[in-house]
Amino acid sequence: MTASVQQHAIAKMGQPAPSFDLPSTKNVETLAERVRLEDYKGKWLIVFFWPYDFTFVCPTEIIAFSDRYDEFLDLDCDVVGVSVDSVYTHRAWMDTPRDRNGIGPIRYPLAADGMKETARAYGVLDDATGVAHRGLFIIDPEGVLRYQVVTDMNVGRSVDETLRVLQALQAGGLCPANWKPGQQTL
Numbered sequence: 001m002t003a004s005v006q007q008h009a010i011a012k013m014g015q016p017a018p019s020f021d022l023p024s025t026k027n028v029e030t031l032a033e034r035v036r037l038e039d040y041k042g043k044w045l046i047v048f049f050w051p052y053d054f055t056f057v058c059p060t061e062i063i064a065f066s067d068r069y070d071e072f073l074d075l076d077c078d079v080v081g082v083s084v085d086s087v088y089t090h091r092a093w094m095d096t097p098r099d100r101n102g103i104g105p106i107r108y109p110l111a112a113d114g115m116k117e118t119a120r121a122y123g124v125l126d127d128a129t130g131v132a133h134r135g136l137f138i139i140d141p142e143g144v145l146r147y148q149v150v151t152d153m154n155v156g157r158s159v160d161e162t163l164r165v166l167q168a169l170q171a172g173g174l175c176p177a178n179w180k181p182g183q184q185t186l
Helices: 059-066 068-072 087-094 117-121 159-171
Strands: 021-023 035-036 044-049 077-083 110-112 134-139 143-150
Touching: 021 087, 044 059, 059 068, 059 077, 059 159, 068 077, 068 143, 068 159, 077 117, 087 110, 134 159
Parallel strands: 044 077, 077 110
Antiparallel strands: 021 035, 044 134, 134 143
16 A cells, blocks of 8 residues: 555545545536535535546436436435546536537536545545546435445446435435335334
């Protein structure tokens, strides 16, 4: 392990999530607002990483989470997307129409992890390519990591499954396989 990796917290289930403070599209006009883990204290948070802007699978996920953003807000949960691209690239992607490989307006902030420290801290940085794998993390209102999934670069994540897992975590009981909201816990 290199010295720089040893200095960073690494995401571990049931432990405080690694902190972050990143430039974002929270104010897409000025790009002056940052996102910080601490900004979301007291509510649930989905943090997800993708490899690159202007690619193929990534926009399907980002748009899907944006289209269903109200469902997350109804569960007292916010969403932050992160890649190693710059906020300028994120904004250009948002300004590009969907029919031209853009994503259009997105309802939650896209953050820029140009130094790759956040992707490294969450264990999703591919050191060989310098990009993030598709990682998704659910952090509880106290800042504790409660769920993580990392997929191959070619496999997009499911908003339905993310919502189901969030609701299972919020249910507070033992949720069996295929549990759905409204069903009994164990």
